[in-house]
Amino acid sequence: MLCYWGAPVREGFGLPDKVKHGKCGIRSMCPKSVEDMSAGRSFVGFIRDGKVSVLRLRDEDQDGKLKQLQLKKNxxxxxxxxxxxxxxxLANGGRVLIMDKSTVCRPLKGLENRQVIQIACGDQHSMALTKDGQLFIWGENSHGQLGLxxxxxxxxxxxxxxxxxxxxLAQISAGGDHSFxxxxxxxxxxxxxxxxxxxxLxxxxxRHVPTVVNGLNRKKTVSISCGGEHTATLSKGGTVFTFGSGGFGQLGHxxxxxxxxxRVVAELWGSKVSQVTCGRxxxxxxxxxSKLIYSFGCGMQGQLGNGEMIKKxxxxxxxxATECxxxxxxxxxxxxxxxxFALFFKELGNESKPNPSRGILTxxxxxxxxxxxxxxxxxVIKKDINTVFSSAASLNGSFLKTSCDEHYQTSVENCGLDFDLVKTSFAKLSENERLISEVVKVVQQKLLPSLNPNPTGVESLRLYLLLPELIRGLQEQQRTELTGALGSKILDLxxxxxxxxxxxxxxxPDDWLKNLxxxxxxxxxxxxxRIAVEKLNWDIATYLPKCVRILQMAYQVCCSAHRDITKSDxxxxxxxxxxxxxxxxxxDINNNWQWFNLSGHINALVAxxxxxxxxxxxxxxxxxxxxxxxxxSYMKNRVLQNCLKLALRRTALLEDCFCQLRTVSQQHLGGCFLSVFYTEDMRKTDVNKRDFFLNVFQELCAPESQLLMYNDNKTLSWFPTKPSVEKEKYFLFGTLCGLAFNNNSVVNLPFPLALFKKLRNVKPSLEDLIEFSLVLGKSLRYILDYSDDVKEMELNFTISWDGTEVELDPAEPGKIVTNYNRTEFVDxxxxxxxxxxxxxxxEEFKRGFFNACHRHLVEMFEPEELRGVLVGNEEYDWDILKQNTTYEGLFYAEHPTIISFWEVFDELTSNEKKAFLLFLTGFEKVPILGMSAVKMRVRPLFSFTQDHLPEALTCHALLELPIYQSKKILRAKVIEAINHKRGFWEE
Known part of the structure; x- marks a missing residue:
């Protein structure tokens, strides 16, 4: 049955059926086989048995006849x-035809090979949605209604x-000059x-491009309709929202x-509306x-069906009518x-054919x-695979989490996917080799090249969660090709x-993240x-960093989200x-340069x-x-291109080094190898450099330098709030730290982990403050853990630090610490x-630090690792040192001198053993890789007297040991050597 009301038209629109006149100007009729209809500004159209009849609605054509459009036979x-x-x-099969104002009907060029499932019309523009989820649009673009x-x-x-x-997409709609x-x-x-x-909005x-209506997010919208200058939406629970022009009351507010x-139409609240449609x-x-219809807005032509020509x-x-x-x-x-208009069907015995699916293929x-x-x-299977797996929209619309309507909560926080369903579905596909091969071909050749690097909505990103699970079940060659292609697309976003x-x-979920x-x-x-064993392959060299960048992204995600995936993964x-x-x-190049050059092999080796x-x-x-x-290893073996030479007096290390660093402060020293000369002998040796770092940092970090402040037990230092030295010295201090890092030198830098976090742009925490100031840090921890009312402590946001009183919240001086704001107070x-x-x-220290080393090298290391590289550690495992020692020349493990040496070494005090390590390596502490990184070599030092001291080449951890006549002499000479005045031993 068809009911209609509004402006006068030809009786029954010329349809062959009797019209009943009801109350309030409402007419009803029961035309046979009306499957669908639509009304615009100029026409009303009816579909009967697959054929279309139209009637002009303009005043001058009121008496016009219902005209059947001439279509092709099929x-x-x-x-x-x-x-x-x-x-x-829209014809069966998805063909689109257009009818102009002269009622001429013709196929729309450009969509011949597309299966269209939905169409929409505005005043002067139109839209079509295809089975594979693509939206096409054409017509007037005066207000950006095409969205292009x-x-x-x-x-x-x-x-x-x-x-x-x-x-x-689930639905499309077009208004006067706007689109949804x-x-x-x-x-x-x-x-x-x-x-x-x-x-x-x-x-x-x-708006000239599609824009998300944030006010409707998570409202479970299931339907939209556009009017001339207003819009209405319907939520799954039956709630109606309207917005736009309200001049005729068409918003219902x-x-x-x-x-x-x-805005919610409050008068309809609780009615569980099932349909909403907008007229002009x-x-x-x-x-x-309840089988009820409500209307509101312009009723000047009776289109509200209330018997009055007014606005509501x-x-x-x-x-x-009652029969309705x-x-x-x-x-x-x-x-x-x-x-x-209102189209009805009989509740029982309805023989009309169901509407074909209007949804995209998923x-x-x-x-x-x-x-x-x-x-x-x-x-048929290949065709379906091509439709689904060539379409990002189709895949993104698949596997939605329908339980509790969770997919309606899709946002930047929630992807809306049913992960279990995805896993079982892809597992089934992977069992059939022919199926999965076809899927891979379509994904590789069609889907991935089509992806938009700047998607409008978050739903398009589901694909990047689905594909890794699909790829994971593939054979190695297929997996390799798709993994790289997917990685490239992720990086293009x-x-x-x-x-x-x-x-x-x-x-x-944990297993999904681990699989990724x-x-x-x-x-x-x-x-x-492959790179390590194959010849030059620049394709791999280009492709590899893309895969690793995805890993780095995932690593940072795991760190920030505190996921249970370890670094070792x-x-x-x-x-x-x-x-x-x-x-x-x-x-090979360094040792055989001359021979390779003569033989012509050098170019290939350098390449x-x-x-x-x-x-x-x-x-x-x-x-x-x-x-x-x-x-x-990378830090140790990289080639430094330039050399920074420092000529220093042993008696004025800090003064001379600062003076010379000032002259190069405008240069970036990141690629510089440091070479140190002492003016007393002007010999450039690795001993000089290690001796320099040892002594200059002892002087810099001593309380007398006034550069730093110290904690209560004088074990750790921090920057002062009110420095008593010029700011430039912190820049030079940072420069020296950067040079030490750049030259693989362990130095005395007694700072808490907070310093190394700040150098890596990681925010320091309460645990870092506890490391520096145990009493203060534990007091703050006590405040956080206090079970009663914190107000009892009578604390406020005014604190005293380094002799200065500070308001932590300047906007509210004297603010009291409560249970509700104590976390804010501690932070x-x-x-x-x-x-x-x-x-x-x-900032001055940091500027100097990065002026002397490359930032990307520093960023290789976690804060804990960075501290270990610069400062070393104190895990002195002397047994490992002994196990890793090798012997040269006449020496071997059972040589009497070697046996005596280790007996003497075992009898040394803890401090004497540390002094020996300094004597051997030039470093006071153990390298970050542990004592196993100290590969001591011992060889005989031939001397004509028993007065000669043992000698060490620190750059090689080489101990040259004279063959003494007794263990007693050996002990005395070793102790004398390790207590020798720093910086004056022979190399």
């Missing part, structure tokens, strides 16, 4: 949408709306004219004001449970410019089961989209392994082999060296794959001491 129309001046028709971007011209041919590529789409998870996008706020500025934000200046809603700003019940209540169910509401269990069992022909993806990663890491870790390891041990290959190549070096330089900025040994206390109070001084 064309059966399943949908019609009338716009401002014409109409768009500002300045884009109008077009008669359909254009793909690339900005929405990947968004799984709705995603499967209820996200609403609008664009075009916004003069009355009809886009719901809070303003009246036109009991006012005639415009609304720039979506009025709105219709239906409630299927609140919903008013339409007085339908009992025999029929509301099928569809249609609101035109001055007319309203992957589900039933489809996969059909493929796996091959119930369909291989040709714009920063905002990549940030959302990282958030999704941080919330993945494992996928890119294994791929990277395989590539590094990211380590690639093959890097150590690559470092060994590079070191061997360097040694290989450059190849390895280039790869490592690209990888070093992605340190998650390096274990500590590899990081230190601000820690921040003040470790950051704000020393900001100016630390």
């Amino acid at each position: 064309d059966r129309i399943r949908s019609i949408v009338c716009g401002g001046a014409g109409a768009v028709l 971007g500002k300045g884009e011209p109008s077009t008669l041919s359909p254009q793909p709306l690339k900005s929405l590529c990947g968004i799984p 789409v709705l995603s499967l998870s209820g996200v609403v996008f609008g664009w075009g004219k916004n003069s009355a706020g009809q886009l719901g 809070g303003d009246t500025t036109d 009991n006012s005639f004001k415009d609304e720039h934000h979506p 200046r009025h709105t219709l809603v239906s409630v299927s449970s 700003s609140v919903p008013f019940q339409v007085d339908l 209540d009992h025999k029929y169910m509301i099928k569809k509401l249609i609101a035109g410019e001055n007319h309203s 992957l589900d269990d039933r489809m996969i089961d059909r493929w796996v069992s091959e119930r369909d022909s291989w040709k 714009k920063p905002a989209a990549r940030k959302v993806l990282e958030t999704y990663w941080s919330k993945l 890491v494992d996928l890119f870790q294994k791929e990277s390891a395989m590539l590094i392994g 990211f380590i690639i041990h093959e890097v150590n082999g690559l470092l060994d290959v590079l070191q061997t190549t360097n040694e 290989q060296q450059n190849y390895y070096d280039t790869i490592l330089k690209n990888l070093i900025s992605l340190p998650c794959i390096f274990n500590l040994e590899a990081k230190c 601000k206390y820690v921040d003040y001491i470790l950051n704000k109070s020393v900001e100016e001084v630390f």
Whole structure:
């Protein structure tokens, strides 16, 4: 049954059926086989048995006849949408035809090979949604209603709306000069004219590209409808929101004001509305449970069905015929410019054919089961695979978490996927080799190249969570190709989209996140392994850093989200082999330069060296794959291009070094090898450099230097709040620290971990303050853990530090510490001491530090590792030193002198053993890699007297030991040697 009301038209629209006149100007009839209809400004169209008839609605044509459109014999129309001046028709099979104002109907060029499932018309523009989720748009673009971007011209041919590529759309709608789409998870996008706020964005500025209507986020929107200058949406629970022009009351808010934000139609609250549709200046809603229709807005032509020619700003019940209540169910509401329609079907015995699916094709269990069992022909299966797996929208719309409607909560925090369903579905696909091979081909050739690096909505990012799970089950060659291609696409994402993806990663189930890491870790390891054994392959050299960058992204996500994935999961041990290959190549070139040059092999070897070096330089900025040994090896074996020479007096080390560093302060010293001369002898030796760092840092960090402040037990230092020396000295202090790092020198730098965190841009914590000031730190911890009312402590946000009284919250002086703000108090206390109070001084130190070393090398190391590289550790395992010692010349492990030496060594005090380590290596502490990194060599030192002291070459940890006549003499000479005046021993 068809009911209609509004402006006068030809009786019954010329349809062959008797018209019944009811109350309030409502007419009803029961035309046979009306499957669908639409009303626009100029036409009303009916579909009967797949054929279309149209009637002009303009005043001058009121007496016109219903005209059947001439279509091809096999064309059966399943949908019609009338716009401002014409109409768009959708035929079975997904073909689109357009009808202009002369009622001529023709196929729309540009969509011939597309299977369209939905169409929409505005006044002068149209939209079409295809089965694979692509949106095409054409027509007038005066207000950006095509969504193609500002300045884009109008077009008669359909254009793909690339900005929405990947968004799984559920519905499209077009208004006067604005457009809307709705995603499967209820996200609403609008664009075009916004003069009355009809886009719901809070303003009246036109939009030329699709824009998310944030006011409707998580409202479970299931339907949208656009009017002339207003818009209505329907939520799953039956709530109606309206916005835009309200001048005729068409928003239903009991006012005639415009609304720039979506607003609930309060009068319909609790009615569980099932349909909403907008006319040009009025709105219709239906409630299927009660079989009621409500209207509001412009009723000047009777289009509200209330018997009055007035405007209504609140919903008013339409007085339908009695038989509508009992025999029929509301099928569809249609609101035109001055007319309203309601299509009904009989509740029982309905023989009309169901509407064909209007949803995009998505992957589900039933489809996969059909493929796996091959119930369909291989040709049909291949076609479906191509449709689903070539479309980002189709895949992004698959596997949604429908339990508790969770996918409607999709946001930057929630991806909306059912991970268990994804896993079982892809596992089924992987069992069939022919199926999965076809899937891989489509993904590689069609899907990945089509991805948009700047997607409009977050739903498009689901694909980047789905594909790793698909790739994980592939054979090695297929996995390698797709992993690299996917990695490239992830890195192509714009920063905002990549940030959302990282958030999704941080919330993945543990096994999914582990699988993601494992996928890119294994791929990277395989590539590094190939590089170490193959000839030059620049394709791998280009491809490898992309995989590792994904690993680095995942590593940072795991660190910031505190996920239970260890650092070892990211380590690639093959890097150590690559470092060994590079070191061997360097040694071959250095040791055989002349021979290689004469034989003509040098060019190939240098090319290989450059190849390895280039790869490592690209990888070093992605340190998650390096274990500590590899990081230190790279630091030790890299080639420093320049030399910084310091000529110093032993009696004025700090004065001379500061003076000379000032002269080069404008230069970047990151690639400089430090060479130290003492004016007393002017010999350049590695002993000089190590001696210099030892003594200059002892002087710098001594209380007498006044550079630093110390904690209560004088074990750790920090920057002073009010420095008593000029700021430049902190720059030079930082420069010396950077030079020590750059030259692999362990120095005396008694700072808490907070310093090394700040150098790595990691925020210091309360634990760092506890390390520096145990009493203060534990007091703050006590405040956080206090079980009673903190107010009893009578604390406020005014503190005293380094002789200065400070307000931690200047906006509220004297603010009291309570249970509610104690975390804020502690955070601000820690921040003040470790950051704000020393900001100016630390920034000078940091500037000097990075002036003397490369930032990317520093960023290789975690804060704990950075401290270990610069300061060393105190894990003195003397047994390891003994086990790792090798002997040269006449010496061997059972030689009497060696036996006596180790007996003497074992009898030394703890401090004497540390002094021996300093004598041997030039460092007071153990290197970061532990005592195993100290490879002591012992060889005989031939002397004609028993007075000669043992000697050490610190750069090689080489001990030259005379053969003494007795253990007693050996003991005396060893002790004398290790207590020898620092900096004056012989090399």
